[in-house]
Amino acid sequence: MERRVVKVGLLGLGTVGSGVVKMLRTKQEELAQKCGYEIEIQRILVRDLDKKRGVDVERSLLTRDVRDILDDPEVQIVIEVMGGESGTRDIVLESLLSGKHVITANKDLVALHGAQLHNAADSKNVELLYEAAVAGAIPIVRVLKQSFAADQVREVMGIVNGTTNFILSKMTQENASYEDALREAQALGYAEADPHADVSGLDAARKMAILASISMRQAVPLADVQLQGIEGVTQEDIAEAKALGLVIKLIGRARREGDAIEVSVSPMRLPDSHPLAQVNDCFNAVYVYADALGEAMLYGRGAGEMPTASAVVGDLLAVLRGRKFAAQQQVEWIGRLA
Incomplete structure (x- = not known):
């Protein structure tokens, strides 16, 4: 059976973001077998396009404009690992309200605005997961x-x-x-x-x-x-x-x-x-x-590049295996048949 491709927008390419990219690359086939989808990073939001990072990525994937992710209908899941609070809240909130599932490692964001973000996620029947926000890889x-x-x-x-x-x-x-x-x-x-x-x-x-x-x-x-x-x-x-x-x-x-x-x-x-x-x-x-x-x-x-990235990717698998994502795919499939 041909696997479907799921496209992800990554916000941030620091320590944790680099770890996420590494895991998605090295575990690509293993992850696909576990969830039934090929996971593809569509765009990565960064502050500096020329900064040297812990992982090499194609320059065409990088963007300084968050609209390249928020306005892209192909991006179904947003992974937020850039940190910050008020500005990040607006981006995550808009992602949820546009029907995108969100995974975040941002403890400040969840501690201060968790109720608002959960309400937004519930209103659109999408996931908001944040295992990496507390105690790193400990589930x-x-x-x-x-x-x-x-x-x-x-x-x-x-x-x-x-x-x-x-x-x-x-x-x-x-x-x-x-x-x-x-x-x-x-x-x-x-x-x-x-x-x-x-x-x-x-x-x-x-x-x-x-x-x-x-x-x-x-x-x-x-x-x-x-x-x-x-x-x-x-x-x-x-x-x-x-x-x-x-x-x-x-x-x-x-x-x-x-x-x-x-x-x-x-x-x-x-x-x-x-x-x-x-x-x-x-x-x-x-x-x-x-x-x-x-x-x-x-x-x-409780911290570190790969332990935290492991928690983020674990949340990604949870989204792809979850009923909300499955229901979303079914609606899209029926829409294409109509």
């Missing part, structure tokens, strides 16, 4: 949406920021100062030149707002997340915790108490026997407690 979003659909989640807690976990791991295991650990994280590329979003806990708070909204089945605004970062954690705090058999981790936590939902991000002392206390370096882990299941934990790399 926590899909697990909470699907595997826990019949269960009642009581609590979600986890390490969802690799930068701060790297810093605290260095402080705990090597007795490094906060300043030295941060400099090493920056040198290794784990932390930005301006690390505020990570060390203040804001990055983790955005992710926890998303996880809380999914797990508690109720929209949780970012403003409702209680927030404390790791800037004030000292080597003295680490030593004191060690003496008590405890480990300090930046923990995001969402829990239901009666009808109330509490969401927070803050440094916490965990018993060194707790599963999350054993998560070190830049790894992430999310611990879930639910009525029927009891306790479960997902662990893996």
Whole structure:
């Protein structure tokens, strides 16, 4: 049977975008066998046409004009990996309202505008998926949406920021100062030149707002997340915790108490026997407690080119296998017969 071609518009060709292109190239036949479609990148939105990138692409694929993607009726799926918030929201919103499925790795976008974007997607019966926006390649979003659909989640807690976990791991295991650990994280590329979003806990708070909204089945605004970062954690705090058999981790936590939902991000002392206390370096882990299941934990790399690209491509397969995409193809097929 001849496979149909599905054309994708890619917004952004930075670290994650390059990883997506690599995966679609190297796994082309394998992906086609899994979903029944040949996946073809139609256009890629970039800021600089001449910039040297981590992957070689034909110049004819590149564009600086987002209209080349939004106005192209052949583009059925938009993958957004360029970041940003307000301007990106407008592009994603227009994509959804024009009947295009959207996959995004943008935690800021989902945390701040998730409800609006979901409403737009529902109104056009298209998918909005964002596994890569939280904890990289760890499939926590899909697990909470699907595997826990019949269960009642009581609590979600986890390490969802690799930068701060790297810093605290260095402080705990090597007795490094906060300043030295941060400099090493920056040198290794784990932390930005301006690390505020990570060390203040804001990055983790955005992710926890998303996880809380999914797990508690109720929209949780970012403003409702209680927030404390790791800037004030000292080597003295680490030593004191060690003496008590405890480990300090930046923990995001969402829990239901009666009808109330509490969401927070803050440094916490965990018993060194707790599963999350054993998560070190830049790894992430999310611990879930639910009525029927009891306790479960997902662990893996929370960032990086290929882990994050893997989550994006996983969402792409989910779209192509999904009922909404199938229904869209059936409508188009009937339209051609009419």
